[in-house]
Amino acid sequence: MTAAATDGHRLADLAVLLADGTRASFCLALLDGRAWTAGELARAAGVAPSTASDHLSRLVRGGLLVEERQGRHRYLRLAGPAVAQLIEDLAGHLPPTPRPASSLRAATADAALARARTCYDHLAGRLGVRLRDALLARGLLEAADGLALTAAGREWLAGLGVPVAPLRAGRRPLLRDCLDWTERRPHLAGALGAALCHRFAELGWTARGGGRSIRVTPSGVAAFTELGLPPDDLTPPGRDAGGGRA
Known part of the structure; x- marks a missing residue:
């Protein structure tokens, strides 16, 4: 054979x-x-x-x-991360129009997943995609020849308390695009994507919701908005951005 x-x-x-x-x-x-x-x-x-x-x-x-x-x-x-990438990549090929939710509870859960969730150990959903967009727009990342961290990005990470050297020393790529299966656009994966997800939780900017969903806290809304993310994408429709639980 x-x-x-x-x-x-x-x-x-x-x-x-x-x-x-x-x-x-x-x-x-x-x-x-x-x-x-x-x-x-x-x-x-x-x-x-x-x-x-x-x-x-x-x-x-x-x-x-x-x-x-x-x-x-x-x-x-x-x-491991490679298996998570495989599952998420396969999910990215699902039909773009999902079946209607069977109940209000299911519809609410689906909306929460689409808004913000984890993809194994990094942020996904609208939050993950908008984060990648904001980092590129502010010049913290560049994508001319594949994703790369800029000098301004390294300075921003230092201020955030995310050391880059240990991330580069690992076997995992520092930066990688991961196709988001709800947004149909890439979110940020790799060692840096995982480190940011962990750091945002440490800072109290994000908190776990139900299942894979992630909730952005009031302090997170302020921080992400300052970074350039649209505030309307950070909280459920009808909820005051300053009224959630920290």
Whole structure:
């Protein structure tokens, strides 16, 4: 068998892992970057725990998930940023017009995800896309020959408390575009995208919402607006930007 044929079979095996609605649902849920128990994933996908167990074992054997055991609990997470990128890239090819939400609660949850969410360990949704746009518009990043950090960007990061040297020293690319599956435009990924997501949470500019959704706090609205993000994109419609919980 040729190398191409061998790789073709391996690629097909990988595709089979995601060619199932339950397993794909698990991977999408885990894009929030956290570890979930098997029971939590079963409830999220709407399947019985016994069904979830078999699917999760297949994903672990296939290298898409890793598991950690603490006492009687089995925690699972995506195997790393490369797997998260694969899942998000595939999601970017979903039809642009989603099915109508089945209830007001579902519609509200969908709107929250589209507004701001995590894509594994970096910001996505409208917030992530607008952040990338603002950093480019202010000259903190440049994209003439691929994304690059400018001198002004390094100065801004230093003031924000994000050291660049350790990020460059890692194996992960410093900057990378990631196609956003709701906005159909790139948001900022890579080591810097992850570091910014973490730092914004430390500063109290963002807070976790339900599932993968992210909520921008009042201090975050002020900071992001100063950076150049449209304030209307930072809070749910009808909510006063200064009236949310910190």
